[in-house]
Amino acid sequence: VDARLDDFFAKKLAYADALSPRAQELVGAVVELTMRGGKRLRPQLIYAGFRATTARETAHDWDAVASLGAAIELLQSYLLMQDDWMDDDDERRGGPSTHAAFARKVESPKLAASLAILASDVAIGFAVELLHATQFPPMRAVDALAAFTDMHFEVVCGQQLDLLGHADVSLTQQLKTGSYTVRGPVVLGAMLAGASDTQVQALERFALPLGVAFQLRDDLLGTFGKPAVTGKPVGHDLRKGKNTALVAEARRVFASDELASLDRVLGNAEATNAEVETLTRLFERSGVRAHVEAELRQRLTQAQRALRDATCLTPDGSGMLFELIERLAVRDR
Amino acid sequence: VDARLDDFFAKKLAYADALSPRAQELVGAVVELTMRGGKRLRPQLIYAGFRATTARETAHDWDAVASLGAAIELLQSYLLMQDDWMDDDDERRGGPSTHAAFARKVESPKLAASLAILASDVAIGFAVELLHATQFPPMRAVDALAAFTDMHFEVVCGQQLDLLGHADVSLTQQLKTGSYTVRGPVVLGAMLAGASDTQVQALERFALPLGVAFQLRDDLLGTFGKPAVTGKPVGHDLRKGKNTALVAEARRVFASDELASLDRVLGNAEATNAEVETLTRLFERSGVRAHVEAELRQRLTQAQRALRDATCLTPDGSGMLFELIERLAVRDR
Numbered sequence: 001v002d003a004r005l006d007d008f009f010a011k012k013l014a015y016a017d018a019l020s021p022r023a024q025e026l027v028g029a030v031v032e033l034t035m036r037g038g039k040r041l042r043p044q045l046i047y048a049g050f051r052a053t054t055a056r057e058t059a060h061d062w063d064a065v066a067s068l069g070a071a072i073e074l075l076q077s078y079l080l081m082q083d084d085w086m087d088d089d090d091e092r093r094g095g096p097s098t099h100a101a102f103a104r105k106v107e108s109p110k111l112a113a114s115l116a117i118l119a120s121d122v123a124i125g126f127a128v129e130l131l132h133a134t135q136f137p138p139m140r141a142v143d144a145l146a147a148f149t150d151m152h153f154e155v156v157c158g159q160q161l162d163l164l165g166h167a168d169v170s171l172t173q174q175l176k177t178g179s180y181t182v183r184g185p186v187v188l189g190a191m192l193a194g195a196s197d198t199q200v201q202a203l204e205r206f207a208l209p210l211g212v213a214f215q216l217r218d219d220l221l222g223t224f225g226k227p228a229v230t231g232k233p234v235g236h237d238l239r240k241g242k243n244t245a246l247v248a249e250a251r252r253v254f255a256s257d258e259l260a261s262l263d264r265v266l267g268n269a270e271a272t273n274a275e276v277e278t279l280t281r282l283f284e285r286s287g288v289r290a291h292v293e294a295e296l297r298q299r300l301t302q303a304q305r306a307l308r309d310a311t312c313l314t315p316d317g318s319g320m321l322f323e324l325i326e327r328l329a330v331r332d333r
Numbered sequence: 334v335d336a337r338l339d340d341f342f343a344k345k346l347a348y349a350d351a352l353s354p355r356a357q358e359l360v361g362a363v364v365e366l367t368m369r370g371g372k373r374l375r376p377q378l379i380y381a382g383f384r385a386t387t388a389r390e391t392a393h394d395w396d397a398v399a400s401l402g403a404a405i406e407l408l409q410s411y412l413l414m415q416d417d418w419m420d421d422d423d424e425r426r427g428g429p430s431t432h433a434a435f436a437r438k439v440e441s442p443k444l445a446a447s448l449a450i451l452a453s454d455v456a457i458g459f460a461v462e463l464l465h466a467t468q469f470p471p472m473r474a475v476d477a478l479a480a481f482t483d484m485h486f487e488v489v490c491g492q493q494l495d496l497l498g499h500a501d502v503s504l505t506q507q508l509k510t511g512s513y514t515v516r517g518p519v520v521l522g523a524m525l526a527g528a529s530d531t532q533v534q535a536l537e538r539f540a541l542p543l544g545v546a547f548q549l550r551d552d553l554l555g556t557f558g559k560p561a562v563t564g565k566p567v568g569h570d571l572r573k574g575k576n577t578a579l580v581a582e583a584r585r586v587f588a589s590d591e592l593a594s595l596d597r598v599l600g601n602a603e604a605t606n607a608e609v610e611t612l613t614r615l616f617e618r619s620g621v622r623a624h625v626e627a628e629l630r631q632r633l634t635q636a637q638r639a640l641r642d643a644t645c646l647t648p649d650g651s652g653m654l655f656e657l658i659e660r661l662a663v664r665d666r
Contacts, residue, residue: 012486015486016486016490019487019490019504019508020490020494020499020501020504020508022493022494022497022499023490023493023494023508025493026489026490026493082450082454085447086443086447086450110419111496113446114418114419114496115493115496117415117419117450118489118492118493118496121415121457121485121489122486122489122490124454124457125482125485125486125489128461128482128485129478129479129482132475132478132479132482142465145462145465146462146465149458149461149462149465152454152458152461153345153348153349153455153458154352156359156451156454156455156458157349157352157353157356157359157455159451160355160356160358160359160448160451161353161355161356163444163447163448163451164355166353166355168353171353175352175353175356
C-alpha cells in the first residue's frame with residue numbers, strides 16, 4: 001500500500017506542478033498527512049476480507065488490494081483533515097494537523113481552514129481515482145462502488161450527528177467509524193475476491209460488533225490511556241467535550257453532584273488536571289468504566305462467535321481476522 | 334436532468350432518514366441548493382457534446398445523459414457550497430448560501446461552516462455515485478472516470494490559486510472554471526457517445542477558448558452587469574476583492590493615482606458606491622473594459638472557428654454548440 005501511495009503521489013505531484021507549482025502545496029499536504037503514519041489497519045482488513053473468501057492470489061489480486069488499500073487510506077486522510085478542523089484539533093499523527101500546518105504559512109485562520117478543506121478535496125478525489133483504478137471482478141464492480149459511496153455517506157452523517165451532540169452515541173459511532181473502519185474495508189476486500197452474498201453477510205456479522213468494539217476501545221483510551229503511549233494529553237477527550245460512550249453512560253447513572261463534576265470538565269479546555277482526575281476516578285467508582293469495558297468484551301465475543309460460525313470463510317482468512325480482533329480492540333494506542 | 338435529480342434525492346432522503354432523521358438535514362441542504370435553480374448549462378453542454386459525435390440516440394443514451402448531467406450539477410453544488418463559505422458569500426441563486434442557511438439554525442458560525450462543508454461532502458459523494466450510475470461505452474469508461482477526477486482536481490487547484498490571489502489570473506480562471514464549465518461536460522458527453530480521439534480533440538479545441546470567454550463574461554457582468562438582472566449588488570466583485578481579468582489588466586495599465594483608487598475599493602466591503610463608480614468609470618476611460626471585451630470576442634472567434642473547422646462533428650451537434658456559444662458568452666446574467 002505504501003509503495004502504491006508513493007507511486008501515485010509522485011505522478012500527482014508532477015501533474016500538479018505542470019498546472020502550477022503552487023498546486024503542489026495542496027498535494028503536499030495530502031502526502032504529508034498520509035505518509036506520516038497511521039496504523040494502516042484498514043488495508044490489513046481489506047486483505048483479510050479478501051483472503052477470507054478466496055484461496056486465489058495472483059499478481060493482479062495483489063495489485064487490486066494495494067490500490068483499494070491506498071484508496072481507503074486517502075479517504076481516511078480526507079476525513080481526518082476535515083474532522084481536525086471541525087474539532088479544532090491541532091495535532092495529528094505526531095505532527096500538526098493540516099489546518100494547523102497551513103496556519104503557520106498564511107496569516108488568516110480562515111484562509112488556513114480553506115486550504116485545509118481544499119487539501120481534503122484533493123484527498124477524496126485521489127481516493128475515488130484509486131478506487132476506479134481497482135479492478136473488481138465484473139460481477140462485483142457495481143456493488144463495490146456502491147459500498148464505497150454508501151460508506152462515504154454514512155461517515156459524513158456520523159460526523160454531523162457527532163458535531164450536533166446527538167443523544168444516541170452508539171448510532172453516531174456506528175455511522176462515524178463503524179462503516180469505514182471495519183465493515184467497509186472487510187466487505188470491499190471480499191468483493192475484490194468476488195465473494196458470494198453469503199460470505200459478505202458472514203463478514204458483516206463479524207464486522208459490525210468489531211467496529212463498535214474498536215470505537216469503545218478508542219473512547220476508553222481517550223480517557224484512561226497512557227499519554228506517553230496514545231500521544232494524547234490526559235483528559236483530551238473530556239476537555240474536547242467528545243460525546244463518548246463513557247459520557248453517555250455517566251449521564252445515565254450519575255447522581256446530580258456527580259453530573260456537576262462532569263459538566264465542569266466536559267468541553268472545557270480550561271479544566272484543571274485535578275478536575276479531570278476527579279472525574280475519571282468518578283468514572284471508575286461509579287462503574288461507568290466497568291460498564292463500557294463489559295460492553296467492549298461483549299462485542300468482542302460477538303465478533304469472535306460470528307467468525308467461528310462462519311463456515312463459508314477460508315481458515316486462512318478467518319485466522320487473520322481473529323488476529324485483527326486483537327489488534328483493533330485490545331490495543332493500547 | 335431535473336427528473337433524475339428528483340428521483341435520486343427522494344431515494345437519498347429515505348436512506349438518510351433510515352440512518353437518522355437528522356441526517357436528512359444535510360441531504361436537504363444539497364437538495365435545496367441544487368433544485369433552487371442554476372442555468373443547467375453543463376447538462377446542455379453534455380448533451381451537445383454527445384450529439385456532436387454520434388447520430389445514435391436510444392433510451393439508454395438519454396438515461397446516461399441524464400445521470401451524467403445530474404452528476405455534474407451535484408459537482409457544481411459541492412463547489413458552490415465550499416466557495417461561498419470560503420468567500421463569505423451569503424447569497425446564492427436568489428437565496429441564502431448553504432453556510433448562511435445553517436447559520437440561521439445553529440448558534441456558532443463555526444458549526445454552521447462545518448455543517449456546510451459536510452453538506453458539500455454529501456454533494457460530491459452523490460456526484461460520484463451518479464457518475465458511477467452513468468453507463469459509458471466500455472471502451473470509454475476508464476477515460477471518462479479519469480476525465481471526471483482530473484476535472485475535480487483542476488477546479489480545486491484553481492480555487493486554491495484564487496484564494497491565494499495568484500498573479501496569473503488567466504491560469505487561475507482556466508483551472509477554476511475552464512475545466513468543469515465547458516471542456517469537462519462537452520468531453521464527457523462525447524465519451525458517452527463513444528467518440529473517437531479525433532472528435533474529442535476537436536471538441537477540446539472548441540471548449541478551451543469558450544471556457545475562457547465564459548469566465549471573461551462573468552468578470553464583466555460582476556462589475557458592469559445590471560444588478561436587477563445579475564442578482565448581484567453593484568461593485569460586488571470589486572468589494573469582494575475578486576481577482577478578475579479587469580483587475581489584472583488595470584494593474585498592468587493604471588497610473589499610480591489610478592492604482593490608489595483601485596486599492597481603495599478592491600477587497601474593501603466598506604467602499605462607498607461613489608468610490609466604486611469612480612473606479613468602474615476609470616476601467617472604461619483607461620480602456621480596461623475595452624481590452625477585456627476584445628479578448629472575449631477573440632476567444633469567441635476562436636471557439637467558432639474551431640467548430641467550423643471540425644468536420645468530424647455532426648452538423649446537428651455543431652449547431653447546438655454554436656447556440657451554446659451565444660448562451661454562455663453573450664448572456665447578461
